[in-house]
Amino acid sequence: MISIDLLQKGEAIHGSSVEKEILDYLANLFQGSKKLPVNTMEWNITYEKLYINGKEVPCRAMPYTRGHVSGKVGDNILAFPFPDHPFKVKDFFKYSLSVNAEGIIFYGDKLRRVKVSEDIVKVPTVTTTSTLKKGDEVEIHVDSWLRNTTSYNVEYTVNEGEESIVIGAHVDHWLTGFHDNLLALDVINGLKGLKLNRKGLKFVFFSSEEGPKCCTGSSQYPKKGIFASIILDALYPNRVVYSSTPDLWQFANYFRLKRIEMPTRYSDDVSFVEENIPSLTLYNDDLIPFYHSDRDLQMPEDLSYIEELKLALIKMLKALDNVKREELDERLKSFGFSKRELGS
Numbered sequence: 001m002i003s004i005d006l007l008q009k010g011e012a013i014h015g016s017s018v019e020k021e022i023l024d025y026l027a028n029l030f031q032g033s034k035k036l037p038v039n040t041m042e043w044n045i046t047y048e049k050l051y052i053n054g055k056e057v058p059c060r061a062m063p064y065t066r067g068h069v070s071g072k073v074g075d076n077i078l079a080f081p082f083p084d085h086p087f088k089v090k091d092f093f094k095y096s097l098s099v100n101a102e103g104i105i106f107y108g109d110k111l112r113r114v115k116v117s118e119d120i121v122k123v124p125t126v127t128t129t130s131t132l133k134k135g136d137e138v139e140i141h142v143d144s145w146l147r148n149t150t151s152y153n154v155e156y157t158v159n160e161g162e163e164s165i166v167i168g169a170h171v172d173h174w175l176t177g178f179h180d181n182l183l184a185l186d187v188i189n190g191l192k193g194l195k196l197n198r199k200g201l202k203f204v205f206f207s208s209e210e211g212p213k214c215c216t217g218s219s220q221y222p223k224k225g226i227f228a229s230i231i232l233d234a235l236y237p238n239r240v241v242y243s244s245t246p247d248l249w250q251f252a253n254y255f256r257l258k259r260i261e262m263p264t265r266y267s268d269d270v271s272f273v274e275e276n277i278p279s280l281t282l283y284n285d286d287l288i289p290f291y292h293s294d295r296d297l298q299m300p301e302d303l304s305y306i307e308e309l310k311l312a313l314i315k316m317l318k319a320l321d322n323v324k325r326e327e328l329d330e331r332l333k334s335f336g337f338s339k340r341e342l343g344s
């Protein structure tokens with residue numbers, strides 16, 4: 001399996017050499033694919049260390065923080081249990097900056113990396129699996145830098161057509177990233193034998209979804225001639241959140257659904273939706289407890305889930321192949337929309 005092969009390469013931070021190795025692997029696997037350059041940034045961590053009461057404990061630095069500090073929890077250092085939703089980390093981070101914390105620690109049962117800023121912030125912020133209490137003596141050391149670099153999106157044309165359907169997935173990932181987003185690569189590989197009769201079909205592997213801004217790779221992918229995009233991101237057995245422009249809602253019943261919703265601002269569909277292209281992202285927020293952690297790893301249910309998604313996508317693609325843009329425009333209007341837009 002591609003996902004298990006690539007898991008061995010370790011963390012693939014956007015713009016890094018590991019990300020490029022993964023893209024090379026895919027370009028090799030999908031012979032004849034094109035590499036489309038992407039201007040991105042690499043975040044490189046040279047050093048991440050945490051000492052609690054003189055003892056070194058495992059930690060991971062939060063993107064994109066750096067700096068060196070020593071002090072006491074509840075004094076110049078603030079420590080929080082990792083919140084129940086990773087998106088809330090930012091709120092604790094902002095609060096800590098507002099009260100001039102010099103170092104920030106999130107503790108829980110996993111090591112995690114959750115972006116707290118789009119630029120370097122010189123307040124070292126880490127996650128750890130050691131519980132902290134008020135008065136603990138702490139030292140945090142993080143050296144990291146962001147630099148401009150070039151990476152690329154890999155585009156493989158399964159069959160040509162006047163207009164094409166894109167199936168896309170990002171390859172960069174924080175920590176183990178098995179479900180976010182290596183598993184998607186096996187789902188896409190399962191569609192290799194498919195040929196559409198009317199429309200073109202392209203597989204696109206995106207660079208730099210995770211940063212420095214959301215969806216850096218896909219936002220630079222040329223959208224001309226794209227009929228629709230289907231993005232696979234953070235899939236997790238055994239259901240999907242069907243996040244799409246309303247004109248694609250009628251295909252949702254091919255999938256085992258958690259819910260149907262409007263497109264979000266957090267995945268590679270953003271730039272497609274902004275260009276008024278019918279777009280679907282499949283994900284599953286049941287992944288939340290493992291999201292961006294060192295424990296997002298393979299599990300027995302993955303195999304049947306990949307197979308189920310593959311069959312559902314084949315049905316959807318065959319149906320979509322027979323649909324005209326005017327029909328989708330009409331469907332969109334029937335829900336009261338004049339153009340395709342992101343949800344709130």
Ligand SMILES: [Zn+2]
Nearest residue numbers: 180181233234
């Ligand atoms: Zn993702």
